[in-house]
Amino acid sequence: MDGFRHIDTWVFDLDNTLYDANTGVFDQIIEHMTQYVSDRLGISREEANALRRTYWQTYGTTLRGLMEEHKIDPYEFLRIAHDVDISDVPQCEVIKEKLTLLPGRKVIFTNSGQEFARRMTRHLGIDHHFEGTFTIEDANFLPKPRPETYTAIIEKFSFDPKKAAMFDDMQVNLKTAAETGMTTVWINCGEGSDGDGENGCEDVPPYIHHQTGKLADWLEQTVPQHPVKKK
Numbered sequence: 001m002d003g004f005r006h007i008d009t010w011v012f013d014l015d016n017t018l019y020d021a022n023t024g025v026f027d028q029i030i031e032h033m034t035q036y037v038s039d040r041l042g043i044s045r046e047e048a049n050a051l052r053r054t055y056w057q058t059y060g061t062t063l064r065g066l067m068e069e070h071k072i073d074p075y076e077f078l079r080i081a082h083d084v085d086i087s088d089v090p091q092c093e094v095i096k097e098k099l100t101l102l103p104g105r106k107v108i109f110t111n112s113g114q115e116f117a118r119r120m121t122r123h124l125g126i127d128h129h130f131e132g133t134f135t136i137e138d139a140n141f142l143p144k145p146r147p148e149t150y151t152a153i154i155e156k157f158s159f160d161p162k163k164a165a166m167f168d169d170m171q172v173n174l175k176t177a178a179e180t181g182m183t184t185v186w187i188n189c190g191e192g193s194d195g196d197g198e199n200g201c202e203d204v205p206p207y208i209h210h211q212t213g214k215l216a217d218w219l220e221q222t223v224p225q226h227p228v229k230k231k
């Protein structure tokens with residue numbers, strides 16, 4: 001637990017963090033988002049994919065871009081984007097066991113919607129570990145890495161960011177986390193969220209304090225096998 005002994009609150013991203021990028025779930029979500037943009041704006045899938053990426057880069061999420069530029073209904077978007085089959089996603093025994101042994105409060109901080117976050121964490125068998133989930137609805141649809149959204153989650157769960165650690169596969173989300181005082185752990189899954197494919201960079205920026213290929217690897221290497229005794 002070196003470097004983490006002062007931590008009392010653990011903040012987890014959901015997509016490509018609590019479940020792995022190689023499950024293909026996020027790829028399905030991206031497909032649905034692209035189809036939505038294509039149908040809603042009456043453009044080809046190729047154009048829709050390019051526009052989706054532009055919105056993601058400009059606004060943080062495709063959804064935010066569609067809200068700003070096309071006044072779409074966010075609830076309809078979330079319902080369609082997250083209507084994906086997760087039945088093949090395996091439960092991870094390491095994550096299940098180690099979340100029990102990780103001392104402190106655990107919360108989820110995701111740009112995904114509430115229904116999907118609940119469905120996925122139940123499916124993964126880990127929902128009971130979390131004190132709460134801060135979803136894009138809670139964020140008033142202002143996604144990570146917007147600073148006001150970090151202020152909102154810190155207020156909602158009233159934790160000290162200097163005693164919190166955040167796990168996310170998106171470096172940019174960890175930049176804001178570090179600015180609030182959080183310790184950061186980058187899940188370097190080799191591909192960017194939202195299908196950008198541009199997350200990996202040669203030089204790891206200073207706001208990335210720790211990194212791992214998969215959350216399960218970090219938990220396995222960091223969290224002791226037995227419960228930490230309270231002093």
Ligand SMILES: [Mg+2]
Binds near residue numbers: 014015017168
């Ligand atoms: Mg993610």
